[in-house]
Amino acid sequence: MKKYLNPKELPSLPSAGKTKKETNEKVSFFETVFKIARTVPRGRVTSYGAIADASGLKLTGRMVGWAMNAAGNAKPAVPAHRVVNSKGELSGRHHFATPTLMQELLEQEGVVVKEDKIANFKAVFWDPGQPTPKKSIKKKA
DNA sequence: AGTCTGACCTGAT
DNA sequence: GATCAGGCCAGAC
Numbered sequence A: 001m002k003k004y005l006n007p008k009e010l011p012s013l014p015s016a017g018k019t020k021k022e023t024n025e026k027v028s029f030f031e032t033v034f035k036i037a038r039t040v041p042r043g044r045v046t047s048y049g050a051i052a053d054a055s056g057l058k059l060t061g062r063m064v065g066w067a068m069n070a071a072g073n074a075k076p077a078v079p080a081h082r083v084v085n086s087k088g089e090l091s092g093r094h095h096f097a098t099p100t101l102m103q104e105l106l107e108q109e110g111v112v113v114k115e116d117k118i119a120n121f122k123a124v125f126w127d128p129g130q131p132t133p134k135k136s137i138k139k140k141a
Numbered sequence B: 001a002g003t004c005t006g007a008c009c010t011g012a013t
Numbered sequence C: 001g002a003t004c005a006g007g008c009c010a011g012a013c
Helices: A029-039 A048-054 A061-071 A091-095 A101-108
Strands: none
Touching: A029 A048, A029 A061, A048 A061, A061 A091, A091 A101
């Protein structure tokens, strides 16, 4: 539930990367997430958790989704539409320019979306940490 | 410095 | 099998 009683605006969003001192060479985890997100080939989708794990950092699914927010501001554009939750649902579709844009983009890439969910999620799933999917979607350590 | 949020995930009931 | 609750890290007020 949102407690934003004050309609000031959306909850502060990091400046798409350079939140602190951009003068510092230390890059934000945002770029890391973007880089992995771009690793997903066309027609494939991945999950937030997978990116978080593949990032090598201690990032969690929330951080990934959060970073995806800045994805729209990142350049080149990050294929956030290829990133869904572990259930294969287009959880972030509502955050796109239009709630249907995400599905449209996926369909354009050949991904079958049904009821805001990836039809053959297991089939189109792509693990950034394991580019050679055999059969197991879960890649427990 | 403390609090709250966040496009989530996993385990437990 | 479905629903509930907790936990996770990082950033902004």
